[in-house]
Amino acid sequence: MLLRLPTSVSEAQEYLAQGAVPIGGATLVWAGWQRDGFPELAMSLRNLPEANERGRETLGAAVLLHQVDERVPEVLRRAAGTVGTGAVRRAATVGGNIVGSSLRCLLPAALVLDARATVLSQDRVYETDLTELVAKRPLLLSLHWRSPLVSGYRKMPAEAGGPPPLVVATAVHADENGHRRLRVAVRDGYEVFSESTDCGPDAARTADALDASALGSLPAEARAVLREQVTEILDRAAEH
Incomplete structure (x- = not known):
C-alpha cells in the first residue's frame, strides 16, 4: 500500500482523482484490510493545514481525539475524551469518528x-x-460552528461488548437579539436523534416541549436522562 500525505488541498484532490482511499487514523479500517487486503493507494490528511485547525469555532478532520482540548466547546471536548481507550484516542481522528464510525461518538x-x-x-x-x-x-x-453560551455532554455507563451507551448532548445558543434556543441530541443504540426548542425560564416546560417532539418516542430511561440534562444545562445558562 502506498500512502500519500498531501500538504495542500489541490494535492489532496489529485490523489482523490487517482483513487486514493482516505484512512483517517486507520483505527476502523486496519482490521478489515488485514482480512480482505490493503488498497493500492491510501491518503492521510495529517499534514494538511486545513484539516488540522483547532479553535473556538473550528476543528479539523485530521485532529486526533486526544488533541481536542479546551479551545473547543465543552460538549465536543468531553465527547472526544470518552471515545475508546487512551490508545484509541491517540490514533483516531475527528473525521474518522464522524464519517467512518458506526458509533459516531462526536456526532x-x-x-x-x-x-x-x-x-x-x-x-x-x-x-x-x-x-x-x-x-x-x-x-x-473540518467542522465549523458558532460558539454556544453553554454546552454539556453525558455518556452513560455500558458493559464492554454490549449495546452502545446512551449519550445526551446539549447546548444553549443565543442570537444577536438575545433570543435563546436549546439544542439536544441523543444517541440511543446506533441511532442519533436531535431536536431544538426555545429556552424559557421554566426548565420543566422546556423539557416537556422536547418530550412532545420526536424525542418522546425514546425509551423512558433515555427520556429521564434527557430531562436531567436539560435542567442542568438551563441552570448553567441562567448564569450567563
Whole structure:
C-alpha cells in the first residue's frame, strides 16, 4: 500500500482523482484490510493545514481525539475524551469518528453545536450540513460552528461488548437579539436523534416541549436522562 500525505488541498484532490482511499487514523479500517487486503493507494490528511485547525469555532478532520482540548466547546471536548481507550484516542481522528464510525461518538456534540462541514471532492471544496455528511460520507476537511453560551455532554455507563451507551448532548445558543434556543441530541443504540426548542425560564416546560417532539418516542430511561440534562444545562445558562 502506498500512502500519500498531501500538504495542500489541490494535492489532496489529485490523489482523490487517482483513487486514493482516505484512512483517517486507520483505527476502523486496519482490521478489515488485514482480512480482505490493503488498497493500492491510501491518503492521510495529517499534514494538511486545513484539516488540522483547532479553535473556538473550528476543528479539523485530521485532529486526533486526544488533541481536542479546551479551545473547543465543552460538549465536543468531553465527547472526544470518552471515545475508546487512551490508545484509541491517540490514533483516531475527528473525521474518522464522524464519517467512518458506526458509533459516531462526536456526532451528537456536533449536532447540538449546529455545526457545518467543509468537505473535499475531486473538483471543489464546499460546505454541507451534518445530515449530508453522514449520508454521503464525503471527505471531511473540518467542522465549523458558532460558539454556544453553554454546552454539556453525558455518556452513560455500558458493559464492554454490549449495546452502545446512551449519550445526551446539549447546548444553549443565543442570537444577536438575545433570543435563546436549546439544542439536544441523543444517541440511543446506533441511532442519533436531535431536536431544538426555545429556552424559557421554566426548565420543566422546556423539557416537556422536547418530550412532545420526536424525542418522546425514546425509551423512558433515555427520556429521564434527557430531562436531567436539560435542567442542568438551563441552570448553567441562567448564569450567563
